[in-house]
Amino acid sequence: MGESRTLAVRRPASHDGLPPGPNSPALLQTVMLAGRLQPYLDSCRRRYGDCFTLRTLSWGPCVFVSSPELVKAVFAADPNVLRAGEHSADMGLGEVLGPTSLVVQDGEEHRRRRHSVSAAFQGKAVRHSADEIAEIARAEVARWPRDTPVALLEPMQSIALEVILRIVIGVTDETRTRRLRALLPRVASFDRGPMMWSGLRKTPSWQRYLRIQAEARELLTQEIADRRTRTDLAERTDTLSMVLSGGGDLAENDVELVDLLISLLLAGHETSSTGMAWALERLVQHPEAMHRIQAAADLGDPSLEAQLDSLVREALRIRTITPITARKAAAPVRLGPWNLPAGVNVMISAGLVHMSPDNYAAPEEFRPDRFLNDKPDPYAWVPFGGGARRCVGAALALLEMKEVLRTVLAEVDLHRVDDRSERSRLRHVTFMPDRGTRVVVRQR
Ligand code: HEM
Numbered sequence: 001m002g003e004s005r006t007l008a009v010r011r012p013a014s015h016d017g018l019p020p021g022p023n024s025p026a027l028l029q030t031v032m033l034a035g036r037l038q039p040y041l042d043s044c045r046r047r048y049g050d051c052f053t054l055r056t057l058s059w060g061p062c063v064f065v066s067s068p069e070l071v072k073a074v075f076a077a078d079p080n081v082l083r084a085g086e087h088s089a090d091m092g093l094g095e096v097l098g099p100t101s102l103v104v105q106d107g108e109e110h111r112r113r114r115h116s117v118s119a120a121f122q123g124k125a126v127r128h129s130a131d132e133i134a135e136i137a138r139a140e141v142a143r144w145p146r147d148t149p150v151a152l153l154e155p156m157q158s159i160a161l162e163v164i165l166r167i168v169i170g171v172t173d174e175t176r177t178r179r180l181r182a183l184l185p186r187v188a189s190f191d192r193g194p195m196m197w198s199g200l201r202k203t204p205s206w207q208r209y210l211r212i213q214a215e216a217r218e219l220l221t222q223e224i225a226d227r228r229t230r231t232d233l234a235e236r237t238d239t240l241s242m243v244l245s246g247g248g249d250l251a252e253n254d255v256e257l258v259d260l261l262i263s264l265l266l267a268g269h270e271t272s273s274t275g276m277a278w279a280l281e282r283l284v285q286h287p288e289a290m291h292r293i294q295a296a297a298d299l300g301d302p303s304l305e306a307q308l309d310s311l312v313r314e315a316l317r318i319r320t321i322t323p324i325t326a327r328k329a330a331a332p333v334r335l336g337p338w339n340l341p342a343g344v345n346v347m348i349s350a351g352l353v354h355m356s357p358d359n360y361a362a363p364e365e366f367r368p369d370r371f372l373n374d375k376p377d378p379y380a381w382v383p384f385g386g387g388a389r390r391c392v393g394a395a396l397a398l399l400e401m402k403e404v405l406r407t408v409l410a411e412v413d414l415h416r417v418d419d420r421s422e423r424s425r426l427r428h429v430t431f432m433p434d435r436g437t438r439v440v441v442r443q444r
Contacts, residue, residue, distance in 0.1 A: 019063055019338050021053035030057045037323055037426065038351045045352055051336060058196070059090060062326075062345040063335070066352040068359065068379035070336050074327060074346055075379065075387030080107050082327035082346055084389040090328065092195040096213070097266060098259030102392075106330075114392060116248030117260060120239040123395040128237055129167045130403050136162045137407035144441050149417045151436030153277040156404070160273035161185060163400055168264050169223065170238025176219055183216045187262065188269045189428060213262070220258045239264065268393045271321050274430045275383075275397065276404050277437040279315035282366050283405075284416045284439050289368045294409050308402045310371040315401075316383040317376070318366050320351040321430050325385040350382050415440040 021044065022029060032040040033056060041064060044052050050067040065071060074082060085106035088094075094104040102113035119125060140159050144150055161184060171177045190209055194200040227233065227244060234245045240261065244251050250260060283290040293311065296304040325348045333340050340346070355363045359380040360370075384391035391397070408414070417440060422433035 016061075017339065017341075018053040018061055018344070019051045020048045021055070022047075026055040026057050029054050038320070038349075038424070038431075041349050041352055042355070045356070050352075050356070050358070051338065059087075059345050060343060062347050063338070063340060064347045064349055064352065065335070066349065066356055066359075068353075068377055071348055071353060071382060071386070072379040073335055074348060075385075075390075077327070077333060077387070079110075079388040081329065081331050081333055083107075083330050084325075084327050085110055086330065087326040087328040087345060092197075095195050095201075096190050097263045098255075100253075100256045101259045101263040103263050103267065111388075112249050113256070113260070114388075116246060116250035117239065117243055117264075118392055119246060120242035121392050121394075121396055125237070125242065126167075126396045126399055129163075129396070130399060132167060133159075133163060133400055133403040134407045136166070137404045138411065141408055141411045144412070146412075146441050146443055149438050149440055151438050152280050153273065153432060153436035156273040156276040156280075156437075157185065157269070159276070159404055160269045160400070163272070163396075164265050164269055166238070167396070168239045168268065169220070169261055170227075170236060170240050171223055173223070173226065176223060180216065180219055183212060183219070184265055184269070186212045187216045188266055192428065217258050217262070220261050221254055224254055224257050264393065267391070268397065270428060270430050272393075272397050272400050274321050274432050275312075275316060276401050277433055278319040278321070279312060279401060279405055280408070280414065280439070281422050281433045281437040282315050282318065282368075283311075283409075284414050284437070285419070285421050286366055286368070287416075289366075290409065290414065292368075293405075294413075297406065297410055304406075305402075306372055307368070308406060309398075311368040312398060312401045312405070313371045313376055313381065314366065314368050317354045317360070317370070317381055318363075319424065319431070319433075320349075320354065321383060323351065323426065323429075323431060324349050325382065325389075348382060348385070353380060353382050356380075411444065413442045413444055415442060 033054060044054065044064070045066060051063065051065050051070055054062045054064065056062055065074060083106040085104050089104040094101065097103050100113075102110055102117070105113060136159055140155050144155065161181065164184065165171050165177060165180060171180060191205065194203060194206040200206065224240070227241060230236070233241055236242070240257070243257070243260070250256050289311070293304070293307055296307055327346045329340055329342050329344045329346060331342050335346065353359060357363055378386060384394040384397075417438045422435050422437065424431040425434040
């Protein structure tokens with residue numbers, strides 16, 4: 001255990017007291033982070049251990065941690081001191097999610113918004129959606145062409161969009177559903193440049209994006225107004241209805257509700273669809289694992305549920321979706337042996353944590369049964385972040401991934417187009433399979 005961990009402690013601090021790191025110019029470090037994120041982080045971990053500092057032009061010093069002890073220290077820290085909202089706001093996320101979004105808030109403002117929505121996302125509350133998710137997936141699979149190569153990333157995006165429309169927003173009006181179905185994918189696919197740098201916000205493409213957002217926001221405002229008048233509001237199980245009938249602070253304020261829905265769309269659409277696309281990509285490259293799941297389903301094997309659960313968690317471990325979970329220190333903070341000054345960003349890269357040989361045996365191997373008997377360590381398995389900011393939609397995302405995989409594998413056989421694993425490509429804010437999970441679909 002722990003060659004890198006020992007290195008991290010033994011290596012001297014850099015001259016400013018921060019954990020060690022490359023002394024190349026900040027411009028070069030920024031370019032490396034932007035262009036070759038994961039390989040650059042991997043090489044820094046090999047060189048400096050599980051706690052190192054990178055210096056960036058845009059955000060200043062960023063301290064990356066990857067040992068479970070330090071990850072735990074970050075997630076357990078006072079969320080008013082290690083602030084997620086402030087970091088997200090620095091990234092410009094308020095521009096796309098809206099200034100009242102819980103994602104860009106900290107402290108009491110964050111707590112009360114999260115409180116209004118978290119009950120609707122608890123495991124118990126989302127479980128009733130399993131059949132509807134399966135129905136959405138079945139309708140999608142029926143449209144796929146058979147016996148010819150097809151990329152499954154886009155169909156997974158359609159499924160995830162439908163989940164947001166029906167299970168999160170709960171839209172019922174046909175015309176509005178059609179319009180939102182066309183608009184929301186465009187709202188979710190924004191350009192990071194103008195979001196992060198205000199100087200780029202005059203471009204025609206950004207102005208067009210803002211007009212699309214405004215139209216979607218108007219439709220969502222109408223939906224909220226209609227929903228308030230529904231006599232069956234209290235019985236409805238979509239997230240919006242549950243927030244409205246829950247009576248929390250958010251229920252009263254349309255602007256905040258629209259910011260919430262846009263945030264749920266942006267946080268939950270591309271992430272879930274990419275997770276499903278990666279799980280299918282891994283299965284197609286490991287047909288024996290896929291056939292085991294199909295056989296268990298055909299035989300009604302009671303361990304199927306546990307197998308799907310382990311498979312989904314292993315797919316989320318081996319293929320990173322959101323590259324970095326970050327906090328900004330609002331005051332000096334102690335992290336392991338280090339005293340970090342205010343203003344430093346503390347970063348957890350799921351890729352580093354999940355691929356560390358200190359945390360997993362044979363981390364490069366896809367082992368769908370890895371978590372069959374051992375639940376993941378919450379500080380070594382971090383696809384959903386952690387602590388007070390842990391992904392609010394995690395239970396829905398896991399359910400969605402399992403139900404979609406279960407349905408797809410019951411309906412069709414998937415065959416690989418070639419035996420090269422797909423590479424990770426950063427698009428918007430997620431790492432996607434570069435060929436979009438290309439497979440041949442055959443009817444079972
Ligand atoms: C596989 C799918 C998903 C992944 C990998 C994922 C990942 C994450 C991560 C890494 C965070 C940051 C956590 C932190 O800072 O500690 C996050 C936050 C969040 N996620 Fe997810 N997410 C997924 C699906 C969803 C879904 C389906 C929804 C809702 C529909 C959702 C809503 C949110 C929200 C609202 C936050 C902000 C929470 C806060 O700031 O308190 N996510 N997610």
